[in-house]
Amino acid sequence: MNFNFSDDQALFSESLQKYLNDNVTTKSIREFWTDNTHFLSSRWKELEELGFITANLDESIGGMSLDLITIALLVEKIGYSGMPEPIAEQLFLANPLINEFSSQINHNEYLAVAHDLAPHPNFLEDSKQLIFFQDQNPYLIDIEKLKIRSLESNDPSRSIYDFEANNLDDATKLESEKNLYEQVQNYGMVMSSALLLGLSKRIIDSAKLYTCDREQFGKPIGSFQAVKHMLADVAIEIEFTNALVYRAASSIQKNCSNATLHAAQAKFQSIKACEIASKNGLQAHGAMGYTWEMDLHIFVRKGWSYKGIWGSRPFVENLVFNNLKKDLPKLGATYTFMDNND
């Protein structure tokens, strides 16, 4: 049992962090907003060359077969940066499917994925193919065979679409032993949890800087206990999200029978953390927090979207509750890390 990241994991995520700090500025995000249909393909290429985009592809198709805990750590950094490019989606949703159907899917491209929990694929027009589910069965289809319509997201960093297949015969049904519908659902829950965790950390960092800088009554507003306690409440919820996200990633990686339960728990707590970070973080910025000019809303809006998709609060709460009902005898302290099959 060891919850520490290895030196390699830390090194890998720090190098991504460095890239993001240097390249994904709030200015560059705002520039994207003015032309929000396509993501920066140059940035995608760079991240691909650095090995991040293909990190969890199988080695046989040019990846590094990285484990999901490391991937979750990377996605948390992506969340922190506010980057519009759908790297998180590629790592968590597309790559595991590409590994499974490597002969049918072009593994050098962004692959859009749609699911009942997130039916409006992000950056669909930047993808050549789409994987979607019909009656929980997975299908692969070329984008040109789809009728698509752009939708406006509350988060201008997301470029989302409605789609319709003209004819289901245009799509290839993907045959698998696994329940891919549930697999993508679980991956989606953990992906959005890791993003929300990173976003929450960004929001509290912004609030911290602002309250140390802004002065009223002759001193920084961050010296007032009412403000301090408000941000302490945020720090507490963030702290208790970390380990849940890593455990969920680990359970998926190990094919643990509790993977769905653990993913739902991670999502629930990360929604809670992002909710209080957004509420108290914006409050700490005062009226400035309610302006378009202040960068804070870049992160609040992204959190807003990912709270709702890939497992909303009531959805994940129901998942957990139904599990509790089913497994009442196996809920005590000695079962935290047990597989229910044990």
Add this chain to the structure above:
Amino acid sequence: MLLLKKETQNLITMKIEFTESQNQFRSEIRDWFSKNVPSKPLASFDTKEGFEEHREWEKTLNQGNWSMVTWPTEYGGRALNLIEWLIFEEEYYRANAPARVNQNGVFLLGPTLMEYGTDDQKSKFLSAMAEGDHIWSQGWSEPNAGSDMAAIRATAFRNNDTFIINGQKTWSSRAAFADWTFGLFRSDPESERHRGLSFILVPLDQKGVTVRPIPQLDGEPGFAEIYFDNVEVDASCMIGDEGQGWEIAMATAGFERGLMLRSPARFQETASRLLKLYFDNQDVLSPSIASRVTHCWMQAEAYALNIYQCASKVMAGDKIGSESSLSKVYWSNLDHEMHQIAMDILGISSELKNEYLNNAASWIKGYMFSYSGPIYAGTNEIQKNIISERLLGMPRK
């Protein structure tokens, strides 16, 4: 860039599962508890009779060498690491073993003595503590020094080989029946605030000591006032140097807030009992109760995972400092919420102190106790100051 790819190929990752030897250790404890935990619950350790029953349990634990499991073997412990400690605690709560009447000694003073005590002090106090012969109480707070502990006024003035102690301590946990107390006293009459304080151990049967038990909300004397009237204590009862008291007390408070006393297992077991209470009564309950019960179960798990993560950090050589303030606020609020929900479910039985149906009596006692969580070991308001100032770096003034 290619270099990066190559370097990360044999990535060793975080391991979130128990090893074979950890699982074996778990079954060893489970086996011992199944044979040794008293079948009938003991009386409350805040009664004279219950205190002695719990002293006996301390002795039983010690006979099995399960009393001070995290202490080094040279002091009679098992030198368990923190992960093993968590496993031990999970089994402890699973077995519903009696509460530790000597927790002030075993978890607070013991580690403090090991760090700051002389060899003589260690040999005199550690074994008596382990054997249950010395049960310890805490002597920090005073009537005018609560959250502001540096305002301490009780004095211990040096007179050759003794200290003469005068003043008053209050909220001293377990002092009603304990054998000894440890605490901070002002040894330099000219000093102010954190300076000039010394950490001194005082036998409660010493001449000049008056203990006045204070009944808590449940009516039992869980803490007491201690009056010192020219109490003479041998100078060998001082831990560390004169004036070093504050530093030592902070180390002790660190242990206290840390994971030793607030095992996640305690809250997870409460959460499981709460779920059972819910499912036994669900036909007459509203959807909001189902939701709240679910949240609590998830929070108890989140707390456990966080503590495993902290334990991993400590084992890798990191120090846990102000981070323990995050846990303190979290577990104390969680514990209160779980008992509050139980009261909501019990409804008309929630006032029946002796009702056995639905374990009402036990929930009622726990509910009362859960009001103390956000207060003791540093109030949650103080903890939030620590979080914002020391973890977030917000300005003190």
